[in-house]
Amino acid sequence: MKNIICCPICNNEHLNPEMDVADHFLTKEVFHLTKCTQCGFLFTNPRPNSKNLSTYYQSDDYLSHSKKKSLTGSIYNFVKEYSLAKKFQLISRYHSRGKLLDIGSATGEFLQYFKKKNWDATGIEPAEAPRQYSIHTYGLNVFPEEKIDQLAADQFDVVTLWHVLEHVPDLNQRMEQISKLLAPEGLLVIALPNYLSWDAQHYGNFWAGYDVPRHLYHFTPATISQLLSKYQFEIFKTEPLKFDAFYVSLLSEKYRTGKSDFLAAFRNGLKSNKWAKQHGENYSSLIYLAKKEK
Ligand SMILES: [Zn+2]
Numbered sequence: 133m134k135n136i137i138c139c140p141i142c143n144n145e146h147l148n149p150e151m152d153v154a155d156h157f158l159t160k161e162v163f164h165l166t167k168c169t170q171c172g173f174l175f176t177n178p179r180p181n182s183k184n185l186s187t188y189y190q191s192d193d194y195l196s197h198s199k200k201k202s203l204t205g206s207i208y209n210f211v212k213e214y215s216l217a218k219k220f221q222l223i224s225r226y227h228s229r230g231k232l233l234d235i236g237s238a239t240g241e242f243l244q245y246f247k248k249k250n251w252d253a254t255g256i257e258p259a260e261a262p263r264q265y266s267i268h269t270y271g272l273n274v275f276p277e278e279k280i281d282q283l284a285a286d287q288f289d290v291v292t293l294w295h296v297l298e299h300v301p302d303l304n305q306r307m308e309q310i311s312k313l314l315a316p317e318g319l320l321v322i323a324l325p326n327y328l329s330w331d332a333q334h335y336g337n338f339w340a341g342y343d344v345p346r347h348l349y350h351f352t353p354a355t356i357s358q359l360l361s362k363y364q365f366e367i368f369k370t371e372p373l374k375f376d377a378f379y380v381s382l383l384s385e386k387y388r389t390g391k392s393d394f395l396a397a398f399r400n401g402l403k404s405n406k407w408a409k410q411h412g413e414n415y416s417s418l419i420y421l422a423k424k425e426k
Pocket residue numbers: 139140141142143144168169170171172173
């Protein structure tokens with residue numbers, strides 16, 4: 133295990149224990165979340181060493197890396213298809229075509245969607261199996277993580293990270309790389325869970341959005357904004373991922389009761405989205421759109 137002694141965003145060394153969360157998804161091990169007393173950043177601390185971290189991903193259940201045949205998996209895949217179209221629409225508002233880099237591209241469906249629309253699409257995926265899948269199934273350009281440093285600067289019009297930044301061990305190194313690769317007028321798109329949402333408060337430490345130890349960081353709109361401004365990025369728009377409230381509620385319900393209660397998940401998903409509308413747009417998951425400050 134590795135102990136983090138200062139805040140990854142503001143370097144403050146005064147960190148307070150905030151809560152304990154179990155790895156409900158895989159090992160049942162308990163992890164601690166630490167909060168920075170200065171900027172309020174919440175992160176998993178201590179965390180497994182980078183060498184051991186991959187062992188926490190080794191499950192057939194890890195949906196973003198596998199195609200599931202269960203009911204949950206079917207709903208997930210249906211929503212995924214719908215979400216691809218929505219994501220494309222959102223990005224097309226700012227760039228009609230160009231070069232896109234998706235970091236953490238998993239099995240490549242997002243990249244493939246853009247490729248079909250005549251975008252020049254490149255992916256980075258650290259896990260071998262989904263990377264090979266995306267290369268062989270769709271013929272995509274997807275590279276392992278080490279390749280990031282070899283990509284030429286200022287070349288991408290859009291860089292996307294869909295529920296990925298919370299998994300990246302070296303947050304500051306990754307932000308530097310993104311800042312280097314993105315063209316001056318480029319668009320940065322980051323999707324993250326938000327523990328200020330109603331569903332997070334409702335499920336407490338059973339909330340699936342904590343997903344320790346795979347999620348090393350637990351962002352809020354304020355803390356992602358602080359991290360981005362450190363790299364001269366400014367968030368100019370925030371969009372909700374409304375389906376995540378239902379999906380995360382379904383998983384959280386299962387972690388809390390041992391059962392997949394679709395009705396309860398549906399009810400709580402609705403509640404969460406409704407609450408967010410009235411409480412500062414604190415949806416279960418948010419998409420942040422950012423540009424370099426001028
Ligand atoms: Zn801090």
